[in-house]
Amino acid sequence: xxxxxxxxxxxxxxxxxxxxxxxxxxxxxxxxxxxxxxxxxxxxxxxxxxxxxxxxxxxxxxxxxxxxxxxxxxxxxxxxxxxxxxxxxxxxxxxxxxxxxxxxxxxxxxxxxxxxxxxxxxxxxxxxxxxxxxxxxxxxxxxxxxxxxxxxxxxxxxxxxxxxxxxxxxxxxxxxxxxxxxxxxxxxxxxxxxxxxxxxxxxxxxxxxxxxxxxxxxxxx
Ligand code: DC
Numbered sequence: 016x017x018x019x020x021x022x023x024x025x026x027x028x029x030x031x032x033x034x035x036x037x038x039x040x041x042x043x044x045x046x047x048x049x050x051x052x053x054x055x056x057x058x059x060x061x062x063x064x065x066x067x068x069x070x071x072x073x074x075x076x077x078x079x080x081x082x083x084x085x086x087x088x089x090x091x092x093x094x095x096x097x098x099x100x101x102x103x104x105x106x107x108x109x110x111x112x113x114x115x116x117x118x119x120x121x122x123x124x125x126x127x128x129x130x131x132x133x134x135x136x137x138x139x140x141x142x143x144x145x146x147x148x149x150x151x152x153x154x155x156x157x158x159x160x161x162x163x164x165x166x167x168x169x170x171x172x173x174x175x176x177x178x179x180x181x182x183x184x185x186x187x188x189x190x191x192x193x194x195x196x197x198x199x200x201x202x203x204x205x206x207x208x209x210x211x212x213x214x215x216x217x218x219x220x221x222x223x224x225x226x227x228x229x230x231x232x233x234x235x236x
Contacts, residue, residue, distance in 0.1 A: 019133075019137050019138075019153070019154065020133055020138050020140055020152075020153040021038065021042075021138070021157070021228075021232070022140050022141075022142075022146035022150050022153045022156045022157065022208070023038070023140065023142075023145065023158075023159065024143055024144065024145050024146050024156075024157070024158050024159070024205070024207065024211065025158055025159035025216075026143075026166065026198075026205060027166060027170065027193050028161075028166030028169050028170040028186075028190055029159040029160060029166055029169075030169060030224070032141060033221050034159065034225055034228070035048070035139045035141040036087070036088045037221070037225050038139050038225060038229070039086070039088070039138075039139040040087035040088045041225070042087075042139070044086060044136075044137040044138060044139060045085065045086055045090045045137065046087065046090040046139045046141070047083055047090070047132060047133075047139070047141065048092060048142075049125065049141060049142035049149075050112065050142055051099055051103060052081055052128070053115060053116045054103035054108050054109065054111075054112040055079075055081075055092075055094050055099050055100075055103055056121060056125070057103075057112040057114070057115045058102060058103045058108050058111070059079070060072075060075060060115070062111060065111070065114040065117070065118060069118075072118065072120055076120065076121065076124045077124075079094060079124075080095055081093065081094055081128050083138075104179065105174075105179060106174070106181060106185075106186055106189045106190075107189075109189070109193060113192075116143075116200070117201075122203055129145075130150070133149075143197055143203070143205040144203035144204075144205070146158065146207070147206060147207070148203045151208065155232055155235070156208050156210055156211035156212065157213075157228055157231075158207035158212070158213045158214070159213075159215075159224070160214070160216070161215060161216045163191060163194070164187070165216070165217040167186045167190050168183065170190065171186050214227060
């Protein structure tokens with residue numbers, strides 16, 4: 016099968032990470048979590064960094080270098096050679112990531128890093144703008160979607176499994192802010208690429224979503 020890049024986009028809590036990992040496992044290729052890149056930048060720069068002027072952000076960005084190692088569920092993103100800190104997974108840092116993701120120099124910097132990884136490694140690339148902006152030439156593009164209630168409950172269960180205390184209503188409110196911000200920003204807003212297949216993850220469990228994607232890939236390969 017001649018698969019180079021499969022893009023998997025969608026809003027917060029839609030189940031992209033679980034599907035992307037399983038898909039990468041099944042195909043024996045790497046998995047790139049671009050949300051983790053935005054989260055790491057937000058966490059490294061700290062709260063309020065999105066207010067900094069561009070000339071302060073650029074030198075800080077130039078000190079960061081992301082690498083991807085491993086295959087399938089064992090794919091691991093490294094920042095300057097080190098694993099990403101678990102703290103990036105909180106909803107609060109997710110919101111910081113959404114703020115910093117509005118800034119064009121941040122997006123440009125990460126886009127270049129993502130494209131450099133994609134040039135050398137077959138990938139399942141997960142994010143908001145993988146099919147629309149970063150890998151517009153990708154052969155297979157999927158966009159996962161679900162209601163905010165389904166997504167908030169999923170995030171709540173995930174955070175509980177990681178033993179991170181969270182409150183369902185607060186998560187729903189934070190996801191609503193992020194949705195609004197990610198969909199309405201002027202650069203690379205969250206929206207399906209015109210040639211992406213849209214899948215509602217509220218209607219099928221993860222195995223159903225995976226089976227649908229694998230079916231499309233095998234029929235078109
Ligand atoms: O997928 P996630 O929840 O880990 O992403 C965190 C935030 O990062 C998300 O709210 C918006 C931003 N993001 C983005 O703008 N573009 C991407 N490709 C991935 C994430």
